[in-house]
Amino acid sequence: WSFGDGTTNTNSSPSHVYASNGTYNVQLIASDGTCFDTINQFVVLDTNIHFFPTIELDTCAKKINCAWNGVAPDSCFWEYNNIISTTLLHPSFAFNSNGLNIIHVISNPGSNCSDTNQLVFDLTHIFETQINYSNTFSPNSDGINDVLFLRDFHNCDAVEFTIYNRWGKEMFSSKNKNDFWDGKNATEGTYFLIVKGGTTTKNYTITLFR
Numbered sequence: 001w002s003f004g005d006g007t008t009n010t011n012s013s014p015s016h017v018y019a020s021n022g023t024y025n026v027q028l029i030a031s032d033g034t035c036f037d038t039i040n041q042f043v044v045l046d047t048n049i050h051f052f053p054t055i056e057l058d059t060c061a062k063k064i065n066c067a068w069n070g071v072a073p074d075s076c077f078w079e080y081n082n083i084i085s086t087t088l089l090h091p092s093f094a095f096n097s098n099g100l101n102i103i104h105v106i107s108n109p110g111s112n113c114s115d116t117n118q119l120v121f122d123l124t125h126i127f128e129t130q131i132n133y134s135n136t137f138s139p140n141s142d143g144i145n146d147v148l149f150l151r152d153f154h155n156c157d158a159v160e161f162t163i164y165n166r167w168g169k170e171m172f173s174s175k176n177k178n179d180f181w182d183g184k185n186a187t188e189g190t191y192f193l194i195v196k197g198g199t200t201t202k203n204y205t206i207t208l209f210r
Contacts, residue, residue, distance in 0.1 A: 002027040004043070021046050051076075051107040051115050057123075062095040066103070073107035073115070099124055138209040139183035148206060149180035150195065160196045163206070165189070183208050 001009045003016045004024030018024065023044050030037045052069040053076075066078060067090050079085045080093040080103050095101070101123050107115040137145040150161060159177035164170055171191065172181040186208055193204040 002029075018045055049113060049115070051117070053103075053105045053107075053117050053119060055103065055119055055121070057121070064093045064095065064101075064103070066091050066093070066105075073113075075108055077106045077109045079104045095123055097123070135204065136207045136209060137183065139186075140210060147180040147182050148193075150177050162194045164192045164194070166191070 001011075001014055001016075002025075003009070003018075004026055005018060005022075007016065009016065023042055025040055026043050027038065027040045030039075049071075051071065051073045054067050054069045056065045056067065058065060064080070072089055075087065076089060077085065077087055078091050078093075081097055081101055082104075083096065084093055093103075099122065101121055103119040105117050105119070107113075107117070137148045139146050148163075150159065160173070160175045161177070162170060162173040163181055165186070166189065171186055188208055188210040191206050191208060193206050195202050195204070
């Protein structure tokens with residue numbers, strides 16, 4: 001073996017440590033004592049490679065899914081809010097704090113190719129206790145507040161909402177957050193809205209005007 005940095009080795013399966021970054025022409029000459037065969041391969045070594053961690057917020061389940069943008073390291077160490085740590089390449093963390101949250105991650109810890117990143121994100125909106133909707137509507141076909149629909153619920157993609165009258169009769173139910181209640185066949189008065197998203201359930205009062 002010739003490793004391209006002036007060193008050689010005659011073992012069949014050697015290992016070699018390079019002293020610095022660079023591009024090296026590694027050559028192997030194999031022989032059975034009679035015939036010879038030669039092969040060359042260029043190897044690029046760069047200990048300054050950066051790894052880019054990414055996060056995806058599952059706001060409905062209130063957890064953070066961690067991954068890598070591009071190439072993932074061979075090993076890593078994640079730490080969430082200086083409390084929870086793991087060496088999984090693609091971990092998930094349950095939200096444990098409102099406001100600013102911080103994730104530290106070390107790629108290839110303890111090696112010459114280690115890299116450190118810090119991710120900071122604000123979870124204040126995840127813990128809001130209200131949903132964005134109008135609590136009154138008038139289904140009179142005048143084009144203004146004719147239907148009741150949800151605009152958001154803790155940023156959940158999966159939402160179930162049900163509307164009952166004051167006697168507990170179900171008036172409308174849907175698992176599509178983009179659906180709406182048109183109030184047809186309903187009398188003027190007070191109704192009750194129950195919204196479920198993930199493990200969160202909220203109750204609201206709405207008023208229908210004719």
